[in-house]
Amino acid sequence: MGNVLLQYATVLILTAFVGTEIIAKVPSILHTPLMSGSNAIHGVILVGSMLILGEANTNLQEVLGFLAVILATLNVVGGFVVTDRMLEMFKPKTQKPKGPKNEEVAQ
């Protein structure tokens, strides 16, 4: 065991604090996009899937690795596209309608 495990554990614990700290003040309307966005981020398992397929030397490992890459790609691509689509809908309302509305108030 020794140093390597300790180093990984350090990274894990510090990251856990960062993870809770940075989203502590998220407004409730962003709960769903945040969930969806972080869903895409754990799609980083794609990197792991590539590595296991890349080192596969039996048929079993190849099949499992191949499946893993497909599933992980679905996670990454689907996750980011869905999140973008959700957030796309948040955008116009903060920018477009504000202009005319303010003018009305001014009149």
Added chain:
Amino acid sequence: MSRETLIDLLYLFSATTFVLALKGLGSPKHARQGNMLAAFGMAVAVGATFFKYVDGHSLHHVWLILLAMFIGVIVAVPTARYVKMTAMPQLVAIFNGVGGGAASLVSITEFVHIKSSHPATYVTLEVLLGVLIGTVSFSGSAIAFAKLQELMTGRPITYPGQQAINGFVGLVSAALIVTILITSSTPLLWILLALSAVLGVIFVLPIGGADVPVLISLLNAFTGLAVAASGFTLGSNLLIVAGTLVGASGILLTRLMSKAMGRSLSNVLFSAFGSNVTASGATTREDGRSVRSGTPEDIAILLGFASRVVFIPGYGLAVSQGQHVLRELAELLESRGIEVFYAIHPVAGRMPGHMNVLLAEANVPYEQLVEMDEANSELQTADVALVVGANDTVNPAANDDPGSPIYGMPIIKADLAENVVFLKRSMRPGFAGIENELLYNPKTTLVFGDAKDTLTKMVAAVKAS
């Protein structure tokens, strides 16, 4: 600089983008850039991985990797692009589930790969945790998907001794993990895989449809942890950072979401919420109390005399896709000098923020969307509260009836308005399965039918008057 160092630096860059992305996703202004940034970081990480050496050689099966990615992209992009907005929660569930499945497969394959070299016990433990958590997330998400897609009942499925059975399966899994740690047996690993799948299913069955979004958030956190576990096994800081980020923030987010519903997380997960309330619903109806129903034309007249109208949208609006007609009605009323706004309950619809997304799609001005607390103070002076496809989020039982399962959940107090109008498909209780007293209130008028149809008729009637 060596090749490995360069790749590790690129991974560090990606991990940084993920942290910044999560931060961005927490504020409306930077959310979209945040998501783009994470996607860019992901592309960098994946690109760099192609040049990585494993076991002293460059990646084998590069074409196979590209083929698998191609298949993934071909399936994911159209699905994510063209599925209806109402189906978003299930989509998140399924994309989360496949991530869990991938994490589980990575752990299994790594186990098979390194078994011959007699890995240290802690390495095997990481593998087994990755398999357990990843698979629970996979099968749990599949059931969550089925519930939301209405492939199965959205109601909690309960049976006698459920908690005991679930606990037993959990214990057996733990015992199995210990046994595999001692024996390094591959056949037992397959049994653990099967058992984890069962565990995911029985964990999700008793959770009611209305609570599924909270559940998805929790399973999302699980997948994050499974990815972190794979990161330990593969010795990848990137996987550990990304997985832990999602795991930690996901657990916090899950708690925030259940808080928005006025309940504790354990109440959401273990109380089989909404399973035993239909009985009380039936008795209320036997009292012989009647409801008042009206036509869209009646309501149009009522609206015509109002000076202040509040729309309270819910899932029914999303189902009928009536958001554009609703905006049309709002604009029509505004053009006659009637003040209009939309009262948004944080958990209206089937995911938090669902209504904001839906109304934004129909180009409803941001200023007209009012959050719950503000809406409740405005409702006292409103003439008409028009509840469009919402139910539980306006149920006064949450305030008045300590026996109600939703007691304590903050609600939009539609009953404060002079008149309450419900657009409903039927007398069926809402998603949580709880009878709504407000329907029997003398102030209340019900208009039965599909929300979009009813709204369209109301627009026509207002125009004609």
